Amino acid sequence: MSLLRPSRRDLLKMTAAAPAFALSSPVMARTSPPDSGQAAGYFRFKVGEAQLTVVSDGYFTGSARRLGKNADEEEVLEFLEQHYLDSTTHYAHMNHVVIELGDAKVIVDVGGGTRFFDTAGRMLSNLEAAGINYDDITHVVLTHAHPDHVWGIRDDFDEAIFPDATYFIGSAEYDWWMKPDRVNEVAAPLQQVVLGAVNSLTVAEPQMEHVQDGHEVAPGIRMIDTPGHTPGHMSVMVESGDESLMIFGDSVSHAYVSFERPGWVGNFDMDGDLTVSTRRRLLDQTSADRMAVLGFHFPFPGVGYVMPSGDAYRFIPALWQWDDA
Numbered sequence: 360m361s362l363l364r365p366s367r368r369d370l371l372k373m374t375a376a377a378p379a380f381a382l383s384s385p386v387m388a389r390t391s392p393p394d395s396g397q398a399a400g401y402f403r404f405k406v407g408e409a410q411l412t413v414v415s416d417g418y419f420t421g422s423a424r425r426l427g428k429n430a431d432e433e434e435v436l437e438f439l440e441q442h443y444l445d446s447t448t449h450y451a452h453m454n455h456v457v458i459e460l461g462d463a464k465v466i467v468d469v470g471g472g473t474r475f476f477d478t479a480g481r482m483l484s485n486l487e488a489a490g491i492n493y494d495d496i497t498h499v500v501l502t503h504a505h506p507d508h509v510w511g512i513r514d515d516f517d518e519a520i521f522p523d524a525t526y527f528i529g530s531a532e533y534d535w536w537m538k539p540d541r542v543n544e545v546a547a548p549l550q551q552v553v554l555g556a557v558n559s560l561t562v563a564e565p566q567m568e569h570v571q572d573g574h575e576v577a578p579g580i581r582m583i584d585t586p587g588h589t590p591g592h593m594s595v596m597v598e599s600g601d602e603s604l605m606i607f608g609d610s611v612s613h614a615y616v617s618f619e620r621p622g623w624v625g626n627f628d629m630d631g632d633l634t635v636s637t638r639r640r641l642l643d644q645t646s647a648d649r650m651a652v653l654g655f656h657f658p659f660p661g662v663g664y665v666m667p668s669g670d671a672y673r674f675i676p677a678l679w680q681w682d683d684a
């Protein structure tokens with residue numbers, strides 16, 4: 360934190376350390392994540408010269424059966440059972456990532472913040488645990504505007520959490536969510552999601568660039584069109600030396616279902632057919648090129664590889680290694 364210019368968030372922390380100035384309990388309750396018996400959620404690895412840190416924002420849960428909303432329910436249940444997955448509740452990790460390459464310090468997506476699930480909003484404390492100063496973030500890439508990826512963009516005072524960064528989002532994504540009157544055109548369950556997207560994107564608007572397929576955020580870091588999950592979803596490709604990584608975002612959203620049943624469409628895949636064709640294109644490309652991949656909702660940390668398997672695929676988790684090798 361900067362001693363000269365404390366942010367609102369720093370002030371909240373100072374207040375937390377000084378009970379005499381305690382804020383009202385709802386604010387304080389959500390500025391510190393719930394205590395957990397687990398270690399801090401971050402994971403470091405390298406892609407060529409790039410240093411990457413997966414930073415967890417926590418998790419959320421949803422209906423497991425809706426992982427294949429276009430599939431036969433019995434088939435979905437059988438798949439879940441075969442994979443030792445809960446038949447009712449889907450536990451989704453929220454993995455975000457910081458890429459340090461050259462002069463750039465890029466974070467991809469900003470988590471759910473304090474307005475999403477109580478089990479989320481841990482990104483800032485995990486950044487701190489990983490020794491990453493949020494004031495040093497130079498670029499923020501937004502893959503799409505769903506709540507778990509963008510609601511964390513603002514703090515409890517409606518200020519952008521990375522004050523000095525430039526923000527990037529696909530033009531198509533921005534235009535879809537920000538279309539005037541969109542909230543009245545969508546089904547009732549999606550209205551809250553539209554309002555949340557508008558409120559979130561508006562906060563960073565003065566610092567935001569709307570980009571096209573292939574946009575280079577910084578040398579070695581490119582955004583590519585991967586629509587379907589949302590209308591303008593974008594993934595991020597990191598290339599350094601001979602190595603590369605495809606940051607899927609939610610274009611490939613489940614480490615087992617999306618790989619082994621790539622035709623199944625999940626609850627939040629907004630255009631089913633486009634989700635499936637984009638997913639197959641990405642899985643074909645990353646397996647053919649033997650690229651590393653990162654899925655934002657895969658089991659933490661979500662880093663691994665894609666192995667072809669018949670007319671589908673398998674996710675192969677990367678080997679976790681001590682950093683003293």
Ligand SMILES: [Zn+2]
Pocket residue numbers: 505507508609655656
């Ligand atoms: Zn998501």
